[in-house]
Amino acid sequence: EDQVTQSPEALRLQEGESSSLNCSYTVSGLRGLFWYRQDPGKGPEFLFTLYSAGEEKEKERLKATLTKKESFLHITAPKPEDSATYLCAVQVEGTSGSRLTFGEGTQLTVNP
């Protein structure tokens, strides 16, 4: 069974304190790994897609990396506005369609 596990469940940082969020996955074959950001009461906002091990993508203070077993979302010098829940999801090879399997998310709080 396809499985996605995110850690930690919750993370509190001081403004400017860099850290990383982890997403480990167990799937029969990875077609793509996705990172989303979700604010309370809103729909997930797309951040990155990674397709193969070794791939990296960056956007402002965020950088996502991918290995054969896990992905990291690195947050450099975070600001309070980066506070949100970060979701990781996978699309699996061999399955028809666009179905995503999500992890439980990491709730990030950045204090000023």
Next chain:
Amino acid sequence: KAGVTQTPRYLIKTRGQQVTLSCSPISGHRSVSWYQQTPGQGLQFLFEYFSETQRNKGNFPGRFSGRQFSNSRSEMNVSTLELGDSALYLCASSSGQGKDTQYFGPGTRLTVL
């Protein structure tokens, strides 16, 4: 381009009633997927429609159904509502082909009393 829109944004129903939620995808997208989000279960896949055909289905009872129209707009129906159906229902649209990315709408918050 306009994003994914969902209506209504909030809904309150009582047990036993039925409800229909609507989703308009990004222009040009042919795939619409529906997800249920609850604090205990996280985001769970309900089903996906592509070119008016259901091509993927999650592990939800038959009370949950959907359809897609020729303009790619999609509706989701839940019959005989139960308290446990209270959730945020999210719609996501994508091209539905190749290495596509799903873009989510704001969701419909359903409360069942």
